[in-house]
Amino acid sequence: MNLSIKVGLGSCGLAAGAGEVYDAIEKYLAENKLNINLQKTACIGLCFEEPLMEIIANGEKSITYGQVTAAQIGDLIEAFQIGKPIPENVVLSNFMVASENENLQKQKRIVLRNCGIINPQSIEDYLARDGYKALEKSLKLERKEIIDEMKNSGLRGRGGAGFPTGLKWEFAYNAQNDKKYIVCNADEGDPGAFMDRSVLEGDPHSVIEGMIIGAFAIGADEGYIYCRAEYPLAIRHLKKAIVDAEAEGFLGDNILGTNFKFKLHIKEGAGAFVCGEETALMASIEGERGMPRIRPPFPAQSGLWSKPTNINNVETLANIAWIILNGASEYKKYGTEDSPGTKVFALAGKIKNSGLIEVPMGIPLKDVIYGVGGGMKTEKPFKGVQLGGPSGGCVPASLLDTTVDYASINKTGAIMGSGGMVVMDTGTCMVDVAKFFLDFTQKESCGKCTFCRIGTKRMLEILTKITEGKGKIEDLQKLEELSENIIKGSLCGLGQTAPNPVLTTMKYFKEEYLEHIKEKKCSAGVCVALQKYEIIADKCIGCTVCAKKCPVNAISGEVKKVHFINQTECIKCGICFDVCKFNAINKS
Amino acid sequence: MNNQKAIDGIIAKYNGKKGALIPLLQEVQEIDRYLSKDAMRYVSEKTDVKLAQIYGVATFYTMFRLKPQGKHIIRICKGTACHVSDANSILKQLRETLQLEGDEDTTKNGIFTLMEVACLGCCSLAPVMMINDDTFGKLVPESISEILKKYK
Ligand SMILES: Cc1cc2nc3c(=O)[nH]c(=O)nc-3n(C[C@H](O)[C@H](O)[C@H](O)COP(=O)(O)O)c2cc1C
Numbered sequence: 001m002n003l004s005i006k007v008g009l010g011s012c013g014l015a016a017g018a019g020e021v022y023d024a025i026e027k028y029l030a031e032n033k034l035n036i037n038l039q040k041t042a043c044i045g046l047c048f049e050e051p052l053m054e055i056i057a058n059g060e061k062s063i064t065y066g067q068v069t070a071a072q073i074g075d076l077i078e079a080f081q082i083g084k085p086i087p088e089n090v091v092l093s094n095f096m097v098a099s100e101n102e103n104l105q106k107q108k109r110i111v112l113r114n115c116g117i118i119n120p121q122s123i124e125d126y127l128a129r130d131g132y133k134a135l136e137k138s139l140k141l142e143r144k145e146i147i148d149e150m151k152n153s154g155l156r157g158r159g160g161a162g163f164p165t166g167l168k169w170e171f172a173y174n175a176q177n178d179k180k181y182i183v184c185n186a187d188e189g190d191p192g193a194f195m196d197r198s199v200l201e202g203d204p205h206s207v208i209e210g211m212i213i214g215a216f217a218i219g220a221d222e223g224y225i226y227c228r229a230e231y232p233l234a235i236r237h238l239k240k241a242i243v244d245a246e247a248e249g250f251l252g253d254n255i256l257g258t259n260f261k262f263k264l265h266i267k268e269g270a271g272a273f274v275c276g277e278e279t280a281l282m283a284s285i286e287g288e289r290g291m292p293r294i295r296p297p298f299p300a301q302s303g304l305w306s307k308p309t310n311i312n313n314v315e316t317l318a319n320i321a322w323i324i325l326n327g328a329s330e331y332k333k334y335g336t337e338d339s340p341g342t343k344v345f346a347l348a349g350k351i352k353n354s355g356l357i358e359v360p361m362g363i364p365l366k367d368v369i370y371g372v373g374g375g376m377k378t379e380k381p382f383k384g385v386q387l388g389g390p391s392g393g394c395v396p397a398s399l400l401d402t403t404v405d406y407a408s409i410n411k412t413g414a415i416m417g418s419g420g421m422v423v424m425d426t427g428t429c430m431v432d433v434a435k436f437f438l439d440f441t442q443k444e445s446c447g448k449c450t451f452c453r454i455g456t457k458r459m460l461e462i463l464t465k466i467t468e469g470k471g472k473i474e475d476l477q478k479l480e481e482l483s484e485n486i487i488k489g490s491l492c493g494l495g496q497t498a499p500n501p502v503l504t505t506m507k508y509f510k511e512e513y514l515e516h517i518k519e520k521k522c523s524a525g526v527c528v529a530l531q532k533y534e535i536i537a538d539k540c541i542g543c544t545v546c547a548k549k550c551p552v553n554a555i556s557g558e559v560k561k562v563h564f565i566n567q568t569e570c571i572k573c574g575i576c577f578d579v580c581k582f583n584a585i586n587k588s
Numbered sequence: 589m590n591n592q593k594a595i596d597g598i599i600a601k602y603n604g605k606k607g608a609l610i611p612l613l614q615e616v617q618e619i620d621r622y623l624s625k626d627a628m629r630y631v632s633e634k635t636d637v638k639l640a641q642i643y644g645v646a647t648f649y650t651m652f653r654l655k656p657q658g659k660h661i662i663r664i665c666k667g668t669a670c671h672v673s674d675a676n677s678i679l680k681q682l683r684e685t686l687q688l689e690g691d692e693d694t695t696k697n698g699i700f701t702l703m704e705v706a707c708l709g710c711c712s713l714a715p716v717m718m719i720n721d722d723t724f725g726k727l728v729p730e731s732i733s734e735i736l737k738k739y740k
């Protein structure tokens with residue numbers, strides 16, 4: 001039997017301990033002098049089951065084990081070798097019962113076609129799966145033909161706004177200039193989303209190939225990948241991929257023997273959410289503060305260093321090679337009329353199967369969350385799902401029949417965004433969530449537009465007041481007025497969408513705002529200032545520990561007698577609750 | 589200032605390259621692990637980039653640190669997924685264990701600096717923190733002191 005073993009070493013795998021598992025396997029193979037081919041791959045999307053280890057026999061029979069520990073690997077390998085594989089913790093397999101087989105069957109993987117399968121640092125692995133064939137094919141086409149193919153595919157930009165990619169390429173193609181740029185937006189600023197990270201870590205060549213084809217089509221000879229610095233592994237894989245692609249003649253001068261040349265650079269971000277906005281991103285590449293510029297002129301006319309520039313998101317670019325190879329009509333078989341193709345989503349929060357999935361557009365949200373996502377993580381029921389990050393909104397349970405396409409999601413007041421889906425249960429306070437996002441946008445506002453800079457701050461102040469039980473009923477109207485003005489008075493998408501999280505939670509979860517304001521109560525038990533700590537007289541034995549630890553001396557009582565918390569002095573720090581050994585403190 | 593030679597080398601490397609200010613400052617920052625006023629002033633003198641512009645860039649991006657940093661950098665994630673998975677209790681525990689008071693972010697012995705960041709891209713393992721280049725997921729407050737012990 002010819003065996004090989006793959007371990008998922010994406011950021012998520014590493015954080016779950018896959019590095020130790022890999023080392024342990026290496027050691028085990030060496031100690032037992034086993035001739036087994038050990039390979040590295042990245043994230044297949046089943047992040048909740050990390051660390052993952054796949055054992056493959058003769059390139060056919062395969063088992064992927066989940067939540068593998070270094071201690072188990074010897075047993076797993078040995079059992080597999082003697083033909084009696086251990087049946088527990090099998091997440092994927094083509095011949096055994098496996099918990100996640102169905103999960104993967106419900107997906108359609110175009111962008112993620114190679115993720116978790118190939119070694120992302122090996123250009124040979126990529127080439128073996130039709131890598132750079134689309135480039136070869138493109139170089140034989142007329143540039144206009146490529147653009148028409150993109151237009152026919154109906155692919156819409158995956159960076160958030162959903163602008164048709166073919167059309168964008170056509171603008172850049174039509175721009176007259178002997179210098180043009182193509183830029184890949186890998187800033188992935190939405191806190192709670194990790195699609196682009198996984199693609200860059202798991203299949204960097206697919207993004208690079210998409211960029212080269214785009215550059216050829218629009219007539220660019222230089223490109224930049226702007227990647228956020230919080231993704232060191234993605235940057236490392238990209239750097240290696242660029243060097244390898246240069247060595248193979250896919251980048252550089254005379255690409256594949258033609259006179260097309262293209263040079264690709266990586267720019268590391270320096271930590272600013274607004275730099276995901278295309279004009280701010282270009283300012284940042286130029287070495288300036290990342291402040292958005294007024295459009296028009298659009299980047300296709302005047303972008304980087306005032307040259308025509310085309311900017312696309314990572315996931316958009318990862319679709320390109322597939323479309324060229326398989327054709328626009330094949331692509332359009334997936335998805336809807338208005339939103340063709342597939343979309344990658346990052347599932348996180350209180351969902352069971354947190355990780356990365358790719359589904360055809362048009363599937364109902366319900367099927368994403370309860371089907372592929374496996375439903376809720378704990379017994380607490382579903383409350384809402386946040387789509388689109390700081391620019392998006394919270395969709396309530398009553399709207400879970402909404403289908404995943406640009407128009408339907410916009411109707412709810414949320415946006416498709418880049419694909420972050422954070423699932424919330426009844427333990428999440430929606431006012432707190434709104435406050436969380438405003439805190440974020442307020443900090444990340446670049447400060448250029450007054451309404452965005454000061455308006456978001458005022459909104460945050462009001463929301464903070466409400467979560468502290470000091471809100472007034474008029475505050476709700478003030479929030480609406482401020483929202484309207486911020487939307488109107490901001491130059492870029494950051495300000496124009498910043499009020500969305502507040503507006504959607506006020507629309508769908510108004511009763512929670514009213515509860516905080518009128519009853520000074522937070523049913524989810526999240527808002528600290530509204531919590532109340534009381535001593536349960538039956539359980540208190542008068543050990544005095546809580547009184548000694550209370551930082552504001554709000555607890556009184558004699559030794560061996562029931563203690564008492566003075567509510568006006570209590571600062572709700574929760575220390576008494578934590579230190580009481582007799583569960584005599586009630587938190588409500 | 590005793591870093592002049594090192595800074596001269598970095599400036600020479602980026603000489604004439606367009607859009608070089610941010611990577612240049614990032615490299616200068618690596619020397620002392622923060623950007624001192626002296627270093628910024630020196631770069632300005634040597635490159636003819638106005639000090640106001642350098643300071644403007646350095647204060648705009650969160651990666652630039654204007655105060656001396658601890659030996660190990662702890663980045664605690666405050667992204668959406670971590671927030672709904674109670675990252676606040678982890679933060680509270682960290683601040684307690686590190687004995688940070690008020691708005692202090694560096695421990696008195698200079699070993700740790702604590703930073704809050706928005707999303708480390710490991711949301712499926714929320715709540716998450718990173719110490720230097722190591723990521724730790726599925727944190728609970730009880731696990732913090734054990735993890736910190738590995739760093740001295
Ligand atoms: C505040 C703000 C942040 C953004 N962040 C990102 C981002 O992190 N990644 C991204 O691809 N697009 C982001 N965008 C969208 C970009 O401006 C741009 O529309 C996109 O990169 C275009 O690529 P696409 O056509 O392939 O979607 C952001 C927009 C705004 C207003």
Ligand code: FES
Binds near residue numbers: 667708711
């Ligand atoms: S929200 Fe914490 S890692 Fe993404």
